[in-house]
Amino acid sequence: MAVTKKTPQLSDERLVELSLDGDEGAFGVLVRRYQRRLTAFLSQLVGDMELARELSQEAFVRAWSALERFNPKYRFSTWLFRIAHNLGIDQLRRRRLLTTPLYRTDSEGDEVEVVVPDLDKDPLGHLENQALASELREVIDGLRPEYRELVLLRHFGGLSYQEIADFTEMPLGTVKNKLFRAHSVLRKALTEFL
Amino acid sequence: MIRGEAPVATDCQTIQEILTENGGGLERLDGAESQHLEVCPDCREVAAAERALGLLFARAIPPADRVVEERVLAALRPARIRRRIVAFLPVAASLLVALVGAVMVGGVPGSGILGLLPEFSTQGWMAFATSVSDWGAAVATGARAAANTLDPAFLAGAGLVSIFGLVGVAVTALRWRRVSLWRDDR
Numbered sequence: 130m131a132v133t134k135k136t137p138q139l140s141d142e143r144l145v146e147l148s149l150d151g152d153e154g155a156f157g158v159l160v161r162r163y164q165r166r167l168t169a170f171l172s173q174l175v176g177d178m179e180l181a182r183e184l185s186q187e188a189f190v191r192a193w194s195a196l197e198r199f200n201p202k203y204r205f206s207t208w209l210f211r212i213a214h215n216l217g218i219d220q221l222r223r224r225r226l227l228t229t230p231l232y233r234t235d236s237e238g239d240e241v242e243v244v245v246p247d248l249d250k251d252p253l254g255h256l257e258n259q260a261l262a263s264e265l266r267e268v269i270d271g272l273r274p275e276y277r278e279l280v281l282l283r284h285f286g287g288l289s290y291q292e293i294a295d296f297t298e299m300p301l302g303t304v305k306n307k308l309f310r311a312h313s314v315l316r317k318a319l320t321e322f323l
Numbered sequence: 324m325i326r327g328e329a330p331v332a333t334d335c336q337t338i339q340e341i342l343t344e345n346g347g348g349l350e351r352l353d354g355a356e357s358q359h360l361e362v363c364p365d366c367r368e369v370a371a372a373e374r375a376l377g378l379l380f381a382r383a384i385p386p387a388d389r390v391v392e393e394r395v396l397a398a399l400r401p402a403r404i405r406r407r408i409v410a411f412l413p414v415a416a417s418l419l420v421a422l423v424g425a426v427m428v429g430g431v432p433g434s435g436i437l438g439l440l441p442e443f444s445t446q447g448w449m450a451f452a453t454s455v456s457d458w459g460a461a462v463a464t465g466a467r468a469a470a471n472t473l474d475p476a477f478l479a480g481a482g483l484v485s486i487f488g489l490v491g492v493a494v495t496a497l498r499w500r501r502v503s504l505w506r507d508d509r
Contacts, residue, residue: 153399160395161387168391169384182391189395194402197410197498255385265383284380290344305340312343316372323375 141205149196156196160189163206167213170286172252173269174217175224181252184220188213207295210286214296239273261322268318276311283308335359339369347373410499417491424485 139147139158147155164185171188172181191212192199199208253262272280282288282296290308294301316323338356345351347370352360360366 151403153396153403156399157392157396160392164392164395165384165387168388172385178385182388182394185391186395186398190398190402193399194406197406252385253383256382261379262383265379285384305344309336309340309343312373312376315376316369319376319379320372322379323372 142201145196145199145201145205148193156193159205159209163209164189166285166287167209169252170210170281171213171217173281173285174214175220176252178252178254180220181217184213184216188216191216204292204295206288207292210282210288210292210296258322264319264322268315271318272311272314276307276314279304279308280311280315335363335366338363338366342366342370342373345373346377347371347375407499413495414492414499417488417495419488421485421488421492424481424483424488 139155141159141162144155144159148159167188168178168181168185171184172178175181175184188209192209195212199205251262251266253266256262256265269277269280279293279297282293283290288296290301290304293299293308294304297304299307338352338359341351341356342348349357349360349370360370
């Protein structure tokens with residue numbers, strides 16, 4: 130059975146099965162389903178929209194090439210985001226070798242790396258309200274790394290709490306607790322925009 | 324903190340955690356939690372802020388990019404060829420194992436085929452058909468000859484290797500068929 134644009138309601142699991150049977154149309158549905166969120170997640174992770182597009186493309190190609198090794202007892206979304214996350218982290222490591230990171234102290238007294246945005250490649254550049262974009266960028270970058278990753282997965286990757294727990298291999302309760310704390314910081318910092 | 328006299332069975336943090344998880348939506352609150360919300364301005368404030376935060380993040384996600392989708396789908400084509408090659412490797416390995424086992428038992432392919440096959444001529448295919456027949460005869464003759472000269476345990480082992488290889492061919496070919504060029508149902 131070849132999947133067409135008329136059958137996007139199939140589950141991820143079924144689409145993976147069809148893709149394994151060589152149906153590129155099925156994989157195309159998965160690409161359409163996840164491309165936007167994956168690119169949004171990566172753009173926040175690496176701070177560069179164009180690079181995020183490239184990494185997103187690479188993540189899909191790697192997923193397609195390694196589909197036989199995908200274990201169906203896990204969620205496709207989690208697996209795909211892990212591939213993308215690893216690509217993003219590799220990219221950041223490579224970049225770190227070429228630059229000297231700057232640090233600042235976050236709201237809880239910990240040192241966090243300052244990401245200086247390149248405004249031409251700004252992941253939030255599409256927002257009309259530049260004051261909001263600037264504030265949001267600052268708040269997200271200022272979050273503790275453990276909170277930041279969860280916020281990116283939740284709000285840019287669109288993953289559920291359970292998917293985040295699977296992705297991070299944290300207990301669900303820990304994810305809930307950390308996101309609750311992260312949201313407290315976000316609500317306080319973004320008050321004027323809420 | 325609750326301002327009011329209504330009795331409540333839940334605390335603010337539990338409710339605010341639920342509100343955070345559900346983007347400020349009230350659907351997941353049970354009766355007691357909804358009752359709590361009615362009398363607790365702090366929790367109501369969190370619910371409203373979470374809804375606004377959800378909308379804010381929704382705006383922060385860049386719009387879908389058709390160009391990226393098209394680039395991804397175009398990039399799948401070379402990967403498909405790699406997938407086919409990688410999927411064929413176990414089939415080739417199993418064939419090799421089966422052939423080695425057959426040769427060990429005594430089956431020797433007809434000599435004419437090896438020289439003619441690359442030419443793909445009519446003569447070559449005729450020779451191939453003859454060789455298949457020769458090969459069957461050679462297996463039987465070779466097996467009889469080998470049975471007289473070789474250790475029976477060695478022969479049994481070689482037979483097992485060949486059978487193992489053939490089973491491997493069947494199993495891996497089924498898997499390979501999924502991505503092979505010879506699929507007829509697309």
